[in-house]
Amino acid sequence: MRPILEATNLTLHFGSIAAVDGVTVTVSEGELVGIIGPNGAGKTTFLNLVTGYLRPEAGRIHFLGRDITGLHPDRITALGVGRSFQVPQLFLSLPVLDNVMIALACAGRRSLDVLHPLAEPSRRDAAHRILAQFGLDRDAHRPASELPEGGRKLLDIALAYALRPRLLLMDEPTSGVSALEKFAVMDTLVQVLQEGGVTAMFVEHDMDVVRRYARRVLAMNGGRIVADGPPEQVLGAAAPQVVGG
Amino acid sequence: MTAGRWAGPLAFLVLALLGRTLPGWLVFVLTLALAKGLVVMGVMLLMRVGLVSFGHGLFFAGAAYAAGFAMKLWGMREAALLVAIGVLAAVVLGGVSGLLAARYREIFFAMLTLAFSMVLYGVLIKAYAVTGGSDGLRVPVPTILGLQVRPEQGRLAVYYVTLLSVAVAVAVVLRYWNAPLGYLMQAIRDNEVRVAYLGGPVSRAVYFTYVLSSALGGLGGVLVALSVGHIDPNLAYWTTSGEFVFVALLGGTGGVHAPLAGAVVYELLKSYAFKYTPYAWQLLMGTAMLAVILLLPGGLWAPLQRAVRRQHP
Numbered sequence: 001m002r003p004i005l006e007a008t009n010l011t012l013h014f015g016s017i018a019a020v021d022g023v024t025v026t027v028s029e030g031e032l033v034g035i036i037g038p039n040g041a042g043k044t045t046f047l048n049l050v051t052g053y054l055r056p057e058a059g060r061i062h063f064l065g066r067d068i069t070g071l072h073p074d075r076i077t078a079l080g081v082g083r084s085f086q087v088p089q090l091f092l093s094l095p096v097l098d099n100v101m102i103a104l105a106c107a108g109r110r111s112l113d114v115l116h117p118l119a120e121p122s123r124r125d126a127a128h129r130i131l132a133q134f135g136l137d138r139d140a141h142r143p144a145s146e147l148p149e150g151g152r153k154l155l156d157i158a159l160a161y162a163l164r165p166r167l168l169l170m171d172e173p174t175s176g177v178s179a180l181e182k183f184a185v186m187d188t189l190v191q192v193l194q195e196g197g198v199t200a201m202f203v204e205h206d207m208d209v210v211r212r213y214a215r216r217v218l219a220m221n222g223g224r225i226v227a228d229g230p231p232e233q234v235l236g237a238a239a240p241q242v243v244g245g
Numbered sequence: 246m247t248a249g250r251w252a253g254p255l256a257f258l259v260l261a262l263l264g265r266t267l268p269g270w271l272v273f274v275l276t277l278a279l280a281k282g283l284v285v286m287g288v289m290l291l292m293r294v295g296l297v298s299f300g301h302g303l304f305f306a307g308a309a310y311a312a313g314f315a316m317k318l319w320g321m322r323e324a325a326l327l328v329a330i331g332v333l334a335a336v337v338l339g340g341v342s343g344l345l346a347a348r349y350r351e352i353f354f355a356m357l358t359l360a361f362s363m364v365l366y367g368v369l370i371k372a373y374a375v376t377g378g379s380d381g382l383r384v385p386v387p388t389i390l391g392l393q394v395r396p397e398q399g400r401l402a403v404y405y406v407t408l409l410s411v412a413v414a415v416a417v418v419l420r421y422w423n424a425p426l427g428y429l430m431q432a433i434r435d436n437e438v439r440v441a442y443l444g445g446p447v448s449r450a451v452y453f454t455y456v457l458s459s460a461l462g463g464l465g466g467v468l469v470a471l472s473v474g475h476i477d478p479n480l481a482y483w484t485t486s487g488e489f490v491f492v493a494l495l496g497g498t499g500g501v502h503a504p505l506a507g508a509v510v511y512e513l514l515k516s517y518a519f520k521y522t523p524y525a526w527q528l529l530m531g532t533a534m535l536a537v538i539l540l541l542p543g544g545l546w547a548p549l550q551r552a553v554r555r556q557h558p
Contacts, residue, residue, distance in 0.1 A: 051442070074445065077441075077443060083442050089436050090439065091431065091435040091436055092435055092436075093431065093435050094431060094435065102425070102429060102440075102445075103443050106429075106443040106444050106445045109444075111429045111446065112453060114420060114421050116424060117423045118424060119423075159439070160443075163443060
């Protein structure tokens with residue numbers, strides 16, 4: 001498999017704290033990578049660097065061979081990097097269906113269109129298909145603000161998925177989701193990602209989730225990658241302070 | 246849905262008939278209300294993104310003066326051309342000021358727009374030789390498609406020009422409202438970060454809406470100039486811009502027609518308040534606004550919108 005993401009010597013300080021400290025990692029197409037580590041390990045900062053929310057002080061980021069270091073998030077998104085958030089980032093006043101149709105309009109670079117309605121039949125059908133994949137179709141006409149936390153997480157990821165990304169970065173997809181819901185949420189997610197052939201990286205604190213779904217685990221601590229390998233190897237060897245959080 | 250589809254054309258027909266039946270002073274009030282309603286529509290489009298413009302006097306006055314200059318300097322009298330020149334002037338003003346304004350949010354946007362309009366006010370006041378200073382300029386009765394209009398019929402002619410302009414503007418704004426760009430503006434208001442992470446062009450979307458809003462401001466400005474027959478720098482003054490925000494809150498931001506309804510109610514209320522309480526009309530208007538904020542937080546349009554939603558959930 002060819003590399004989809006190559007981060008080389010990424011470094012960023014917040015004051016005197018090294019949030020990300022010389023991180024070098026390569027992710028190949030089709031991988032499902034879990035990122036673990038205690039609070040402050042640099043997991044979310046790493047995602048923010050890759051998606052352009054933060055600019056590294058040193059190091060380069062290549063996506064499918066193209067240097068994307070320091071590009072604005074909308075440019076990086078347009079190149080094929082999707083992102084979901086620890087706190088779901090939705091359009092809460094709008095119905096679930098409209099959320100996805102807006103994402104689809106952005107994906108097709110039609111978001112500035114004023115000649116056709118947002119809800120044109122092809123876009124509406126595509127939005128319903130995506131919602132059905134994520135098990136949200138029956139909530140299509142509810143305002144996003146009325147969804148339970150698990151539903152919000154799925155919708156947040158569905159918005160990123162609607163962009164047809166090559167690489168999807170998810171920040172704690174099961175945080176805030178009840179113990180009963182978390183495996184159902186992850187089952188749905190992994191199935192959709194595999195069907196779509198999407199490479200994914202997810203930050204996660206729940207080791208049951210990581211063990212069950214990740215094919216490769218990156219353990220971070222103090223802004224560095226301290227372990228990288230299959231889950232049984234990393235989770236078996238990792239010290240409690242690396243796994244915890 | 247069917248009822249909703251016919252409501253606009255029906256309202257247009259009723260307003261067209263009212264022009265022939267209402268007394269002249271009321272036709273004048275209605276013309277002013279509809280023209281100002283267009284400016285308020287522009288203000289409301291920005292409010293949907295969470296941006297409050299305290300400077301729509303810039304486009305309102307800019308367009309009115311552009312039409313006034315076209316009459317004074319080139320002897321132009323044709324209403325359609327004057328409207329086009331006014332809107333074009335407003336779009337140019339919006340296009341230039343929007344390059345800066347579209348980058349700002351919240352109070353910074355409000356103050357920036359206010360500053361732009363007050364700069365124009367200062368120019369209009371000081372450039373006496375060209376603008377007539379605080380005396381302003383006279384705007385003669387226009388011709389309609391080349392036809393001379395007798396002065397006593399001028400008021401009605403401008404009313405129909407205004408009504409036609411409103412119909413065109415509503416059609417354009419409705420299309421925008423239901424298009425991806427219209428929804429994107431709501432999305433930006435809800436969560437600008439998410440729009441950026443969907444690859445949505447936030448700045449360009451705000452800019453285009455700002456320019457559309459300025460065009461509506463300009464359209465309203467020319468129509469008021471043609472209707473009143475006189476323009477002065479107060480059109481650009483901050484209280485004029487504030488009045489548009491006032492009416493936008495009164496009407497609500499829930500529908501394309503809300504600003505027009507708000508403007509009609511506002512102008513009628515103002516006319517009667519001024520007639521019956523000439524020394525306390527502003528107090529009366531303020532009380533009415535307080536009542537709307539407390540009892541109808543979504544504006545006068547909100548109850549109608551809720552009723553429609555109940556019928557068509």
